[in-house]
Amino acid sequence: MKLMLLAIWQYRHFILTSIRNDLRTRFARSRLGAIWMILQPLAQGAIYALVLARVLGSKLPGTTNRYAYVIYLLAGLAAWSLFAEVITRCLTIFVDNASLLKKMMFPRICLPLIVSGSCLLNNLFLLLATIGIFIVIGNEPGWMWLWLPVLIGITLVFALALGLILGVLNVFVRDVAQVMNVVMQLWFWLTPIVYVVNILPGTFATVLRLNPMYAITSSYQQVLLWGNPPHVKSLSVIFLASVVMLGLAMGLFRRASPDMVDVL
Amino acid sequence: MAVLKIHDLGKAFREYDMEWQRMLSWFGARQKPANEAWVLRHVSFQLFAGECVGIVGQNGAGKSTLLKLVTGTLRPSEGSVRASGRIAAILELGMGFNPDLTGRDNARYTAGLMGLSPQQIDSIMPAVEEFAEIGEYFDQPLRTYSSGMQMRVAFSVVTAIRPEILIIDEALSVGDAYFAHKSMARIRKFREQGTTLLFVSHDPGAIQSLCDRAILLERGRLLMDGTPNAVMDYYNALIAEKENASVEVRQLESGMAQTISGTREAVVESIGLFNGAGEPVEFVNVGERVELRVSARARGDIPRLVFGYMIKDRLGQPVFGTNTHHTRQALEQLKDGQTIEFRVSFPMNLGPGSYSVSTALCSTDTHLIDNYEWRDLALLFTVANQDRDFFIGTAWVPPLIEIRRGQ
Numbered sequence: 001m002k003l004m005l006l007a008i009w010q011y012r013h014f015i016l017t018s019i020r021n022d023l024r025t026r027f028a029r030s031r032l033g034a035i036w037m038i039l040q041p042l043a044q045g046a047i048y049a050l051v052l053a054r055v056l057g058s059k060l061p062g063t064t065n066r067y068a069y070v071i072y073l074l075a076g077l078a079a080w081s082l083f084a085e086v087i088t089r090c091l092t093i094f095v096d097n098a099s100l101l102k103k104m105m106f107p108r109i110c111l112p113l114i115v116s117g118s119c120l121l122n123n124l125f126l127l128l129a130t131i132g133i134f135i136v137i138g139n140e141p142g143w144m145w146l147w148l149p150v151l152i153g154i155t156l157v158f159a160l161a162l163g164l165i166l167g168v169l170n171v172f173v174r175d176v177a178q179v180m181n182v183v184m185q186l187w188f189w190l191t192p193i194v195y196v197v198n199i200l201p202g203t204f205a206t207v208l209r210l211n212p213m214y215a216i217t218s219s220y221q222q223v224l225l226w227g228n229p230p231h232v233k234s235l236s237v238i239f240l241a242s243v244v245m246l247g248l249a250m251g252l253f254r255r256a257s258p259d260m261v262d263v264l
Numbered sequence: 265m266a267v268l269k270i271h272d273l274g275k276a277f278r279e280y281d282m283e284w285q286r287m288l289s290w291f292g293a294r295q296k297p298a299n300e301a302w303v304l305r306h307v308s309f310q311l312f313a314g315e316c317v318g319i320v321g322q323n324g325a326g327k328s329t330l331l332k333l334v335t336g337t338l339r340p341s342e343g344s345v346r347a348s349g350r351i352a353a354i355l356e357l358g359m360g361f362n363p364d365l366t367g368r369d370n371a372r373y374t375a376g377l378m379g380l381s382p383q384q385i386d387s388i389m390p391a392v393e394e395f396a397e398i399g400e401y402f403d404q405p406l407r408t409y410s411s412g413m414q415m416r417v418a419f420s421v422v423t424a425i426r427p428e429i430l431i432i433d434e435a436l437s438v439g440d441a442y443f444a445h446k447s448m449a450r451i452r453k454f455r456e457q458g459t460t461l462l463f464v465s466h467d468p469g470a471i472q473s474l475c476d477r478a479i480l481l482e483r484g485r486l487l488m489d490g491t492p493n494a495v496m497d498y499y500n501a502l503i504a505e506k507e508n509a510s511v512e513v514r515q516l517e518s519g520m521a522q523t524i525s526g527t528r529e530a531v532v533e534s535i536g537l538f539n540g541a542g543e544p545v546e547f548v549n550v551g552e553r554v555e556l557r558v559s560a561r562a563r564g565d566i567p568r569l570v571f572g573y574m575i576k577d578r579l580g581q582p583v584f585g586t587n588t589h590h591t592r593q594a595l596e597q598l599k600d601g602q603t604i605e606f607r608v609s610f611p612m613n614l615g616p617g618s619y620s621v622s623t624a625l626c627s628t629d630t631h632l633i634d635n636y637e638w639r640d641l642a643l644l645f646t647v648a649n650q651d652r653d654f655f656i657g658t659a660w661v662p663p664l665i666e667i668r669r670g671q
Contacts, residue, residue, distance in 0.1 A: 014376035021373060025364040100360030105336040105353070106377045172283045255290035258339035262277050 007107035015110055019117040042129045045074050049133070052194060067137040068225065074130045075224035076193030076217040082123040082152065083159045083213060084184055089115045090163025091170050091177045098264040108257060112164055116156060123152065134224075142227045151223065151230065154239045155216055161245035168249075168256045172263060191217055212238045267460050268311035268334065268429060272343035275304040275329055303329045304484045307343070311429070316461040318471035318492060320499050321481035327464045330481065331355060331433050334462065349428025352378070354419060363407035367398065367417050370406055374421045388424040395450075396420040397443075412440055419447050426454050432463040448474070468496045472580045493580040494521035497622075497640040501525030503632070526637035529564045530625040533603070535643045537621075548612045549650045550660050556608040556643075560625055566598040566636070571606050572624040577658050578617055585622075589629035613660040616649045 008015070027036050049070040093111050094101065101108070127148070131141070170176040191213045197205055208214055215238055219230030278297035280286045285295040304326040311317055319327050332338040334345055335353040360377070361370045371392050375385045393402050396416040401409060409417075423430070430451070451474070455461060465471055471478055471492050478495035480488040482502065488495050494513070501511045501523045511525040538555045539545045548554055556573065572587025588594050588606075595604065621643040627634035649655070652662075 010379055011376070013382045014373075014379075017373065017376050021362065021365060021369065025362055097360070100377075102332070102337055103353075103355045104360060104374075104377050105351070106379065169287075172286060252290070256287075259278075259286060259290070261338055 004107070004109055008109060008113065011107055011110050014106075015113050015117065018110070018114045019121065022114065022118040023121065038125060038129055042132070045077065045126075045130060045133055048073050048077065048194075067139065070137060071134060071139050071225045072196070072221055073194065074133060075220040076191070078123070078127055078130055078224075079151065079155055079217045079220040080188065080191065080193055080213070081126055082119060082155050083216070084188070085119045085122060086116065086156060086159035087163045087166070087180070087184065089119065090160065090167040091180055093163075093167045094171045094260060094264065095174070095177075101261055101264060108253075112160060112167075116160055120152070120156065139225075144223045144227045144229060147219070147223045147230055151216065151219055151235075154235055154242065157246060158212060158216070158238060158242040161242050161249045164249035165245070165252055168252050168260070171256070171260050187211075187213065193217055212241075265313055266310040267313050267348050268462070269346040270310070270334070270343070271308050271346075273304060273307045273330070273333060273340055273345060274302060274342040275326075275333060275338060276341040277301045277303060302341075302484055304333070304481075305342075307481075307484075307486045309479060309486065309489055311460050311462060313428075313460055314455060314458045315477065316455055316463075316475045318475040318478045319462065319464045319481060320466075320468075320471060320478055320495060321487075322503065324483075325481040326484040327481055328355070328433055331431050331462065331464060334429075335431055347429060350425075351429045351431060352422050352425075352427035353431040353433075354422050355431070355433045361406050361414060361418070364405055366405055367396070367402045367409065367413075368393070371396075371417055371421045374418070375424070378422070380425070384425070388421075392417075392420045392424050395424075395446075412443070416443055419443075423447075423450055423454070426457060426459055428458075429460045429462065430454060432461070468500075469581055472496060490521060494523070496580055497521070497523040500640075501638055520641055522639070522641040524637065524639045526625070526635045528637055529566055530560055530562050530569060530598075530636040532558055532560050532623050532625065532637060532639055532642060534559050535621070535623065537643060537645050545645070547646050547648055550612065550614070550616065550647060550652050551662070552612050554610065554612050556606075556610075556621065558606045558608075558623060560604050560606070562598040562600060562602045562604075564600050566627070567596065568627045569595040569598055569604070569636070570624075570626050570628060571604075572626070572629075573608065574622045574624075575614070576620050576622060578619070580620075583614060583619065583658055587624065587629060612647055614647045615655065615657045615660060616647050617658065618644065618646045620644050 030036060032039065052069070052073060090112060093115055097111060134141070166176055166180060190208065190211055192208070197208060197214075197218075200208065215231055215234040219235060222228040222230050277300075278286070279299040279301075280295065281298045285297075289295045303324075307326075307330065309317075319330060321327050329338065331353070332355065333340055334347070335351060335355060336345075337355070360374075362373070365373065368389070371389065372385050375388065375392075380388070396402065396413075396419075398409075398413050398416055401413060402417075406414065432451075448470075451461065461474070463470075463474075475492045478488075478490065478492040479486060480495050480499050480502075487502075488498055498511065498513060498521075502525075511523065514522045514524065535556070535558045536544050537546070537548070538557060539548070540553050545554065558571065558573070560569075560571065562569070570587050570589045572585065572589075574585030575583045577583050598604070620641045622638070622640045623642045624638050625636040626638075627636070652660075
């Protein structure tokens with residue numbers, strides 16, 4: 001453990017440069033370059049807002065704000081996109097870096113850290129765009145928004161733990177990534193992001209509460225839309241469980257790494 | 265002092281019927297793999313500071329696996345690798361370069377992967393750019409590069425700081441002759457400064473001119489660990505001996521290892537070097553006319569016999585060689601027991617030094633087809649400069665120097 005932290009410290013600059021390279025290469029061959037970092041999430045938010053708020057005419061129960069649904073939606077999406085991006089990138093993290101892993105000797109722990117950093121940065125841009133929309137539609141920032149870093153942290157730890165376990169398994173059984181593509185879509189619709197939990201029948205809603213992403217997205221929604229504090233109790237449970245899971249993921253990663261390069 | 269200790273190293277690639285069996289094995293549960301391929305086993309050797317060791321062997325002998333184990337990208341299944349000091353490795357091309365980044369960014373990235381700090385990276389970058397010599401391309405995206413240019417950048421970065429141990433896998437064969445020479449010069453300089461070198465090459469010239477020692481791998485086992493000369497001779501015999509023939513290594517009085525291989529359907533019975541007066545000689549003057557006499561005997565009916573010989577220098581590099589196929593003097597239809605004498609007359613246009621002669625008896629122009637007998641170090645002789653003006657090198661190319669002085 002101490003050795004690992006030492007290696008991370010020694011490679012800190014490499015990790016930072018890699019995160020920067022990650023961003024740069026993503027837009028390297030597009031004309032608008034870095035502007036896409038803002039445009040992409042903006043467009044995504046705008047599409048959901050337009051299609052779902054206007055066309056479906058959804059309105060949240062118990063509020064008179066005509067933009068309430070847009071805020072609700074964007075809040076949930078901010079949480080989900082971080083979760084989904086970390087999971088999908090961790091899934092293929094070792095497979096994608098196969099040639100590097102085979103040819104160079106470096107602390108393997110750098111890879112998930114680079115992915116985390118790069119996803120966090122992307123999420124930050126999405127959040128900025130979201131806040132921009134909020135200000136345009138008149139949703140004033142509140143003190144409760146200060147909860148956001150905590151929420152982001154919990155989401156990241158949870159996604160990273162799950163993603164790493166799946167990423168290690170995917171090296172040996174490539175079907176994991178395929179299955180997860182489907183599971184993630186299903187998971188998205190099993191989380192109240194686009195719809196409101198009240199519209200579901202009672203039994204269904206109870207089952208839904210077992211979904212950790214429900215607690216996370218609804219905390220985002222509470223904080224951003226209603227100006228309420230998040231569900232501290234369920235979040236703490238998720239956080240503790242995630243930390244334990246992250247420990248397991250590291251253990252699995254350590255045990256599996258001798259075999260990993262062999263099958264890549 | 266040993267800088268690299270390899271003890272009973274082995275690597276197995278295991279396949280399981282079900283992948284969960286592999287996963288159980290990580291947690292100590294004994295699982296029987298469906299298939300276990302040992303690509304390397306029971307390999308032990310040591311490298312000492314400043315030594316240069318070449319690894320030779322046929323495809324699939326386990327050379328690259330060995331280098332990867334030493335570098336640390338692969339983990340051993342048994343045994344251990346212990347290294348002291350920084351290891352730099354060039355394993356194949358590419359090194360995980362990103363095609364959309366410039367050469368400069370990729371170089372910085374690779375330097376970061378090697379664990380260098382930003383200050384160190386900043387300080388080596390000018391030298392990297394200068395050594396790679398790819399001009400403006402250095403700031404162009406890597407996808408516009410040729411493989412040779414990528415190689416230049418890769419080599420320049422990896423060797424920007426002198427490592428304690430440098431590992432090279434065939435990398436130098438890629439790229440142009442100019443850069444190959446340049447990188448060889450850098451490697452030689454590292455060696456003088458005490459870097460230990462471990463490299464794989466199919467080029468016997470590189471092994472013989474650079475290495476103090478060579479290691480021969482065959483089907484994952486260490487077959488031979490000795491001087492580059494002896495190992496290359498043995499390896500050469502080995503690739504000719506795919507079937508029904510034997511390889512024999514004899515210790516000569518001088519301590520050198522002589523390799524004889526072949527089916528022995530024809531053998532060399534005696535060999536000697538004679539001067540103009542017909543006396544046997546061991547020391548020859550530069551430019552002196554000599555005759556190489558080889559008598560051979562057929563030990564069975566042979567449809568076609570070609571005699572070949574090769575003069576090698578001290579390092580085992582070929583200086584001159586030809587055979588009777590090329591001189592259109594191949595013999596047909598030899599009977600069992602028949603003897604043949606070959607007399608090869610030539611001026612000794614070689615530089616001072618010691619040389620050896622290898623002989624070959626085979627059916628075509630290459631000993632890889634029907635090798636009756638291949639004999640390395642069949643004869644040793646020394647060339648001395650007794651009456652010529654001083655010169656260096658392995659060839660005697662008498663010059664006529666004309667000098668014209670201007671006003």
